[in-house]
Amino acid sequence: MSETAWILVLLAIVQLSGAQAPLRPSLEQTSLTNLLLQDLVENPLRDEYMLLVHDSASEVSSSFSVVAAAFRSHTSVVMSSMADFRLDDFPTHQVQGPNVTALVVFSSDEVFMFLDYLQLTFTWNPGHLVLVCSNSSVDAPRVLHHAVVLRSLYLVLFQLEQRRGRAIYKASDALPSAGQNGQLTFATSLRGQWKKGRFATKSDLFRYRFGDFRKAVIALASWCDDFPFIYLAGEGCKGSSLQALDYIGEVLNFSYIVQVEPQDLNWGDFENGNWTGMMGDLMFHNKQLAINYFYITPERGRDFDFTFPYEAEGFGFMLRLPPPLPQWKSLLYPFSSVIWGLVVATVVFVGIMFAGLYKLQNHHQKDSTDATALFLIIFSSMVRQSVSNAPTSWAWMRVWLGPWWLASIIVSLAYTCNLIAFLTIPVYPERIETVSDLAKADVRITMQDYGNFVPRALLASNDESLKTLGEKLDLFGYGVGYVPGGRMVLAGTHALIETKSYLFNQQIILNLSKTSYIMKDEVYSGHLSWFLPKNTPYTDRISRSLQSLREGGILLKLYREHMEAALGPAVQDKKVGRGDKSMELTLVLNHQTTGRGLDPARRRACTMCGRRNSMGVKTSRFLCASQASTFNRNFVSFYLHNLPSSNPRCVLIYIGNRRTLSIQFVAVCGKFVPILLVLVEGI
Structure with a gap:
């Protein structure tokens, strides 16, 4: 109508x-x-x-x-x-x-x-x-x-x-x-x-209406199965996005309720003219914010509000590490086939030329030296063997053979040094690292069927490699975890496709860190944002707060903390996940982490009602904070930057177990604001 x-x-x-x-x-x-x-x-x-x-x-x-x-x-x-x-x-x-x-x-x-x-x-x-x-x-x-x-x-x-x-x-x-x-x-x-x-x-x-939400509770359209952004831990949900929302909630005075999973168990895609999953919850079920892994797409931009992008990531592939090549072939590994061919051809050519020159020089003399002995003189220098029985009439040829002996020493030394390395470290065949190579390989791909857009996007792609992958895609059901996918990867028949961060986590959970690797190429890389219902008036307020966390480096810090907590202390000093495509994880977790689709009963029993961080309890003139383990200087700057009041005079922070007193200064919005750090015993 x-x-x-x-x-x-x-x-x-x-x-x-x-x-x-x-x-x-x-x-x-x-x-x-x-x-x-x-x-x-x-x-x-x-x-x-x-x-x-x-x-x-x-x-x-x-x-x-x-x-x-x-x-x-x-x-x-x-x-x-x-x-x-x-x-x-x-x-x-x-x-x-x-x-x-x-x-x-x-x-x-x-x-x-x-x-x-x-x-x-x-x-x-x-x-x-x-x-x-x-x-x-x-x-x-x-x-x-x-x-x-x-x-x-x-x-x-x-x-x-x-x-x-x-x-x-x-x-x-x-x-x-x-x-x-x-x-x-x-x-x-x-x-x-x-x-x-x-x-x-x-x-x-006109006065600004969204500096204070007055202890309101925001209903999240969420799925606690999106490591490291939001995932199950113990009896509740946690993640880097939830921690970021904690910080923003402290500043804006709101809390939130976590939805453990969407009603239809779909991620959130536009199907048959309607939105499903978490996007459907935003549109039809009175949810007010989605903080899971969602790209900015034309369809979502048309029907929803979204914040400034806070991260960029794509979908990766996990494949089985190819077995090492036979040890006896290590004798051939130091040189490529082209180098081996050149070495053999050079030895033959120099040997023939040496024998010919020798016979030409001594054709009027009676000499019992045959061509084979002359060829062995050339070959022996290549394998670093001395010449014990040389003709007496070839003194002039020693000058001619000098460059050859020098070249033979260099080649043999290079071979010996490389041979030691190849005998020490197992040699693996060349791995699949690009999408085009994966499409040509005799390997199918697999993915869990939880309503993601990737299967349809692959089949509809104009790129031949992506379309081929879509035709080779096998889905396994939701509710059984990623064990079927891990088995197919371990068998070497399939490559598991999933978001890059989640794939790192599953590699550890499935104990595949020593037998699998994550391909360097990504597909469907995009910018991640939080989404709100269309025409939400406070979208800009949430977006600016999230952007402040991003610019202050806090989002990256939270992301790394959750990745390191899951992957173990050995990666504390390494750049994990995004931005480090060459890293391969070689750890095995000793603790249990729930993967997507595991333990549905436990997920349904999990509720998160109004969880609030204890940091940043605001008063009229002071910022009081506790919990030294979560104190971060960037957070203080972010907090002051977003304070509704114009000139905070001081920030009072209680941390630690010792008594000491010091004065520091932090530049906030171009002004120096004194920060009083008081370490009080018993907090």
Whole structure:
């Protein structure tokens, strides 16, 4: 059904329901409304590009045309009535974006029909929204809490009220808060009574609403089987992304609930016109944030909000290490086949030439030396053997043979040195390291079937190598872990494909670190981001906080800590996983780590309700922190950078088990902020 048809249907419903026309505003109310609009256009909204939308009741006001003319004289205004408003008539940049300001003036319930129409698509989302309700009988708070209104990052509502027989305009907005069961909702917050000149600037009119979430609980669309970002550990979930969310939650004053697995046990792909898995939970099941391994794709960008990318990674392949070549072949390994051919050809050529020259020189003399003996003289120098029986008449040839003896010594020394190395270290055949080589090899690929996009993407690829891999792909079921995949890798018949970080972990869990390797080539490398429902107003706030963690090096530190914790202390000083494609893991874990699909009952029993980190408990002037093991200087800088208050005077940090006192300084946003480090016993 077209948008015009929807408007006609909604108008018919209103008429059939017998809706009464709103009371006509009094002369005093009309005059006050005109003063408010004139104040807005002459002060905070001056020189703003603006979209002005009004209902029919406001349009028939005798002085609305005068106010509209004033708007046109001071600003760039696009004006429309609610009945005539069509999103298709406006380019996207006029109804969506941080630089778009929309003014909606209404005095009847027609505004609800207008908002319901806007909710049919994701198009409407002005960065700044001003609502003016000029009729006290209209349910203005209901308008303020409409889902379309809450899309805007900055918003303010002016509602007409009668107080002590006098008409006034009361300003309010909607701030995040903890609703039923602590879940994130929005509560009306009064801004005070409007007076001329009170909101003189745009910053006075619009206040930032997402500096404090007021202990709200965010519901995660998550799957605790995504090492090292979020995975099961003990009776709960942990991971580098959860720790990063802990830090952000401490700054913004919110907690979260972890979903152990999606309802349909799919990762999150667009299938048959609908989103599945965690993406489906964001769209249909009231989840508010997804922090698992998700790429930025055109489809996800169209239907969801996403943060700045925090990591780049792709899918890797794990194959069985080929067995070492037979030891007796080590005699041939020091030289390649080309070098061996040149050496043999040179020995034969020099031997024949030496024998010919010798016979030519002594053809008039009787000499019993045959050609074989002369050839052995040449060959013996190559194998570093002395000549004990040389003819007496060849003194002149010693000068001719000098370069040959020198070359023979160099070649034999090179061979001997390389032979020692090859006899000491086993020699393996050349490994498969590229996608094209894997496609040509007599090896199939395997993957767990958990609803990932890779199987379909391989089959639909225009690249011949990727398409060949898609045709050779064998899926094994979810719920049995990665043991079937490990067995196929160990048998040498398949290569296991999975995200690079997760593949490193599975290599250790399956005890394949000494018998397998991870191929250097990756497929479907991309940028990873956190995803939120479309038009979420606090997307930018979460994104900037995540970017601060990335720029401060904290995300990389968290990633390495979780990789090192799983892989063991031997890799503490090595760069693990991403960015180190040459590294091969040779460790075996002694502790148990649950892999994707293992122990479903344990996963379902796991709940995470409002877990909060103890660091960064904010007061008005101090930052108090505990737990020395988790203290990080970059975190302090990140915390101060994101503090809502402008000038924190001091940061007080309690760490350690000894008493000592020192003063240090950390540059934050171009300013030096003193940090008082107090090591207090017993913490």
